[in-house]
Amino acid sequence: AKELCKKDEL
């Protein structure tokens, strides 16, 4: 499965 992008933005 495609890994989700890390939510490092606000």
Next chain:
Amino acid sequence: MNIFRLAGDMSHLFSILLLLLKIHTIKSCAGVSLKTQELYALVFATRYLDIFTGYISLYNTLMKMFFLWSSFTIVWYMRYHNVVRRSYDKDQDTFRHYFLILPCFILALLVHEKFTFLEVLWTFSLYLEAVAILPQLVLLQRTRNVDNLTGHYVFFLGAYRSFYILNWIYRYFTEQNYYKWITWISGLVQTALYADFFYYYVKSWRNSERLQLPA
């Protein structure tokens, strides 16, 4: 963190500080849409639930806490503060913000990256943020004569969105596997909503006159 992202976050922070300054020191919220502020409070409340589930950096956590605190503080001031609430243009601020919430929620249920509680709420917050400025823009247009602080507030919010787009372009070219379609599209929609306002803001600034939006 790149310079565009930092500039975006600082514009966002600055816009909120301007608004708090206006409300706290002048004790007035004339021209400010409570509907938009309530939508932002909902945006932050649904997006930053991840404060409890994941840690990115001290910077991220502190900013998230500030956005949460400030958005609820502004709503509190406008609704309940003895002096401030009297300056609220209730009769002009008539946008039905509930009509924005439901479609955004349905869209988040249909279009998301992963069907989990936090992920759907995160997506909902992105869609809602994209349109949350609408009640404010409608109010500005109705008020015609916009006071400087409110105009600057909306300008810096728009600047924040523009810097984020530059940040995404930069990250797309400098990082591997950096794709965020949902974030990008809702961010583009959001920034496009400011285009008209920007035009009149820059025009009034260049002619050094008060900001006036056409009816």
